[in-house]
Amino acid sequence: MKVLVIGDSCVDKFIYCVINRICPEAPVPVLQPINEVINPGMAGNVAANLKALGADIDLITNDETIKKTRFVDIKSNQMIMRLDENDNCKHINTLYWNLDGYDAIIISDYCKGFLKEDDITTIALQAKCPIFLDTKKKLGSWCKNIDFIKINKPEWDNNSHYDNDNVIVTDGKNGATYKDIHYPVNKEVLIKDVSGAGDTFLSGLVIKYLENKNIKESIIFANECATKVVQKRGVTTI
Numbered sequence: 001m002k003v004l005v006i007g008d009s010c011v012d013k014f015i016y017c018v019i020n021r022i023c024p025e026a027p028v029p030v031l032q033p034i035n036e037v038i039n040p041g042m043a044g045n046v047a048a049n050l051k052a053l054g055a056d057i058d059l060i061t062n063d064e065t066i067k068k069t070r071f072v073d074i075k076s077n078q079m080i081m082r083l084d085e086n087d088n089c090k091h092i093n094t095l096y097w098n099l100d101g102y103d104a105i106i107i108s109d110y111c112k113g114f115l116k117e118d119d120i121t122t123i124a125l126q127a128k129c130p131i132f133l134d135t136k137k138k139l140g141s142w143c144k145n146i147d148f149i150k151i152n153k154p155e156w157d158n159n160s161h162y163d164n165d166n167v168i169v170t171d172g173k174n175g176a177t178y179k180d181i182h183y184p185v186n187k188e189v190l191i192k193d194v195s196g197a198g199d200t201f202l203s204g205l206v207i208k209y210l211e212n213k214n215i216k217e218s219i220i221f222a223n224e225c226a227t228k229v230v231q232k233r234g235v236t237t238i
Helices: 043-052 117-126 153-157 197-212 215-229
Strands: 002-007 009-022 029-042 056-060 067-073 079-085 104-109 131-135 148-152 167-170 176-178 181-183
Touching: 002 043, 009 043, 029 043, 029 067, 043 056, 043 104, 043 197, 104 117, 104 197, 117 131, 131 197, 148 153, 148 197, 153 167, 167 197, 176 215, 181 215, 197 215
Parallel strands: 002 056, 002 104, 009 067, 104 131, 131 148, 148 167
Antiparallel strands: 009 029, 067 079, 167 176, 176 181
């Protein structure tokens, strides 16, 4: 299966540190870095998960390097702080893109400037395959032609005005909801890091949907994929 991923990407950097004391000049912990892990993030993480699940991927994303650096206590896996650098990217013109030849298109819109609402509308109108959208934008008529929209619970709570039955709402350890049906997850697992879990959910959803065209089974599989990655440190692929 061939999937096109469109959206903002970043570099996810995790710096794991030992913390043994408090700074004498201020009430903050002193971090001693001992290990660094770097992964593609946002749309890049979606693409990485799709590849891990066996899909053939094309990725259209920003040239600028957006970086998210997380400083983490290696003992507790508690994030101490996150530093975001170059948090915006240039808008790209989607008007002349060739969207033929794909089994699905994923729009991973982290709202960093790469895509505007009109761009997403244009992609949905031109595409000849299912379109999946994960966006930080306020939902509206501009996304009415999207086949499936994945959004997390806090974001959905801010979109009560949006009336459409194509929305899948993810809610962390509570699973996901689609058309008023709740899809639970195993709450007994040890959660180490939820970073990037939404990207993994989206990737699993698309892969299973392309296999069987059954969105309910796809949500169940997506939940299973996300449950696996949250048991690992950092941003990881399924």
